[in-house]
Amino acid sequence: MASIDVRQPLLSGRTDLNPQTRSKDTPKRKRFRRSKSAPLADFVPFEKTSIGSDPQSNAIFGNIHPNICKVFMFLAFYLSAATVCFYIVRNQITGKKTNGVLDAVYFCIVTMTTVGYGDLVPSSDAAKVLACAFVFTGMALVCLILSNAADYLVEKQEILLVRALHLRKKVAYTEILKEAAMNRTRYKCILAFVILLVLMITGTIFLSTVEKLDLVDAFYCVCSTITTLGYGDKSFSTKGGRVFAVFWILISTICLAQFFLYIAELNTENRQRELVEWVLTRKVTNLDLEAADLDHDGNVEAAEFVLYKLKEMGKITQDDISLIMEEFDDLDVDQSGSLSASDIILAQSSETDQK
Amino acid sequence: MASIDVRQPLLSGRTDLNPQTRSKDTPKRKRFRRSKSAPLADFVPFEKTSIGSDPQSNAIFGNIHPNICKVFMFLAFYLSAATVCFYIVRNQITGKKTNGVLDAVYFCIVTMTTVGYGDLVPSSDAAKVLACAFVFTGMALVCLILSNAADYLVEKQEILLVRALHLRKKVAYTEILKEAAMNRTRYKCILAFVILLVLMITGTIFLSTVEKLDLVDAFYCVCSTITTLGYGDKSFSTKGGRVFAVFWILISTICLAQFFLYIAELNTENRQRELVEWVLTRKVTNLDLEAADLDHDGNVEAAEFVLYKLKEMGKITQDDISLIMEEFDDLDVDQSGSLSASDIILAQSSETDQK
Known part of the structure; x- marks a missing residue:
């Protein structure tokens, strides 16, 4: 993967919120980072540009x-x-x-x-x-x-x-x-x-x-x-x-x-x-952890916790997750429960085989 | 954690979609399950009932x-x-x-x-x-x-x-x-x-x-x-x-x-x-995997993948994630990057200490 230097902290502006818990003497702490944010509001699917006859019909985020x-x-x-x-x-x-x-x-x-x-x-x-x-x-x-x-x-x-x-x-x-x-x-x-x-x-x-x-x-x-x-x-x-x-x-x-x-x-x-405030301030119980533990490994990772809370807030539904999980399962060719570069290569080669 | 029998498959109705990839001879495959779904649309924060003077002001999902x-x-x-x-x-x-x-x-x-x-x-x-x-x-x-x-x-x-x-x-x-x-x-x-x-x-x-x-x-x-x-x-x-x-x-x-x-x-x-269709059908590249890898462990777990795709679909924003991550960091007392039952106990005892 790319060098760590080019990566921006995932949660920019957050590092100085609680300096005592975020000092450098906590080596166990993992830093959540991203090298490239997912395209957000100003993103336009270029592949579709040639399909619509009206060039302006691609403004999916018209609002x-x-x-x-x-x-x-x-x-x-x-x-x-x-x-x-x-x-x-x-x-x-x-x-x-x-x-x-x-x-x-x-x-x-x-x-x-x-x-x-x-x-x-x-x-x-x-x-x-x-x-x-x-x-x-x-x-x-x-x-x-x-x-x-x-x-x-x-x-x-x-x-x-x-x-x-x-x-x-x-x-x-x-x-x-x-x-x-x-x-x-x-x-x-x-x-x-x-x-x-x-x-x-x-x-x-x-x-x-x-x-x-x-x-x-x-x-x-x-x-x-x-x-x-x-x-x-x-x-x-x-x-x-x-x-x-x-x-x-x-x-x-x-x-x-x-x-x-x-x-x-x-x-x-x-x-x-x-x-949102209620969801964020209410006490997290063991039952919540159990429910949030998507891959059932006994631990709730950051992404699992975020997904659980988003669902509780009503921002996403189980349908949203199911749709994406279908794609994940298709991509996860070696069925390890996580995607790696080898999965992508395998998925693409199996696609070529089918053709 | 509770016995596995009471757990429902996370993605109910999905198991029979591709029977050949989901047969029992794939022991490496992890089943994603949940014991209790996050409360969804019909959820009402009971704690707030006594705050509002009008008992009907609690219908947060009025629509x-x-x-x-x-x-x-x-x-x-x-x-x-x-x-x-x-x-x-x-x-x-x-x-x-x-x-x-x-x-x-x-x-x-x-x-x-x-x-x-x-x-x-x-x-x-x-x-x-x-x-x-x-x-x-x-x-x-x-x-x-x-x-x-x-x-x-x-x-x-x-x-x-x-x-x-x-x-x-x-x-x-x-x-x-x-x-x-x-x-x-x-x-x-x-x-x-x-x-x-x-x-x-x-x-x-x-x-x-x-x-x-x-x-x-x-x-x-x-x-x-x-x-x-x-x-x-x-x-x-x-x-x-x-x-x-x-x-x-x-x-x-x-x-x-x-x-x-x-x-x-x-x-x-x-x-x-x-x-959504465009996001789900476009090819996933190594760059995507890198961007989706929130905890930077070289693997993209299911929940990380779902979060990345949801962000790409515009259903959630980085702000949503940041807010919840703040709570996650507070709960993750041992800073292991994942929550377990011991974190909850530690978080609650440290709260009691502060009082």
Whole structure:
């Protein structure tokens, strides 16, 4: 195997936690190391690149490194298609009108975000069916945006926020990362809330100045819009108002939905963390050791202990283990209960024999 | 340790997969067993029961064993509060009216689901602020319902569906469970879609018979409602219509949202499965063995291999492992790199000493 010098400690940043138990006068202690970490989040299976016709279909971790371009492309395509369609049937849409194209875009945004004020309504059968088609596709598109773009933007912002908050404190870089991971959902919640607040204030000020609504009405219209309630008694009826509305409605409705998603995420994470803490702090008994002893050699090695605890935390299931154990058994040609370089050579040669 | 008789094979149902490699004439082969599985999904930390003031706050796995009673209690409380409030301000709500209490309930449902037809609109400042307050809390409640009740009901239904589909096939019970787990999201999608279709047809028929709309208008109103678009040009204006609407709007809007959630879940699962398949089928190299060898003894034991592959699949992170390794190091008092019964006794006695 490779020289020991290039190896990084498996648990970097941990060595100085309990210096008295980790001093050099404990020769029996084995150091757990790794030479090369298993590829994590930013890993892409290259072998599959040639299979998918769309080069972007390989972003298996789309939620972590989302393809914003793709989302914006979809959005642009949807908006142009909807605008063209609604512009063509503009005479079959009744209500307060300003400008042909602007009204088509405005009607499209009000429909796709499901705000549906009703200040513009389709009056013919064709226009009604068209609106039905565009509201379903619009909803799907909003879901796509929610799961990609906003998350990505907030995450970028959040990293800057975390850095700024820890700039003065002299803590190790790994500690910052650990704390950031612990609090990242909370930061996301706060950030989404702040953005939402700014959007609500902007909307209220705009409605009271441009649309000449009084403050309560402006606030009521803002709430009615961002929640996609859209009673329609107060809406954007001027040309300037509708230009503003096109951008503001899309951003603010998505921002509120994202905020709710983050709250749900925070809730799930807190419950998960509670369980993890319980699993890690409860007393380990002999029964646990017996259960964790996968290879039944009377000793629980580090990896066995980790697997047992992960299962207890609900992070992995017996199915996950079974699937991988099948591969392990296939690879363990000499059936020694552990893999070595000779197993790999044997496995590959037996595969060649079968061909 | 306990007698070997009580132990179940770790990977039940697997022994007969490759009988030629698992015959009795392989004495070197170690059988991986467990005496007691780690508590999984249905596990509740009893120690915490006395801490939370609310006895139901301990349902850490709320998504799996959700507390429907709690959700229905919240819903009943919300609806009664909203109905009382809107009934009090009924003179400050303008629009098509039928019956005082019914209109209050109807207005409340139309608001909380963010349908917002606008056939009833608040006309005073107080009523507007009230509507704003109830739309936000209503949205939060709908989110709560989405994450609990519907999922639970569909899961129950889905188990019946899976059983019915496999009744004739003579496959092992574990195989059914495995297949069910693989396809459960697909079943959920199909079921949600079928329920949605039934709800849409019911709504269309009802609107065309009771509200006397023609078929296209009825369908348009159904689409406009379940997507929470609610333009409001077509809505429920009769007494009978509003009684129907109260139940139908709540169920159908939640059903559509749930359907979208399942589609998203299916999408995520498919991407995850693609990655798992890639991780399990790609060739294992010597570099992998080196990286997987946590305790650096030159051999990769089963548990080490499983951990390495789980990390590669993205199911667990280095952080998860590090956290548990900290506990392992604390327990491994004699620092032998493995836990035995003597470690536990030593760890507990040293704890007592510190006190």
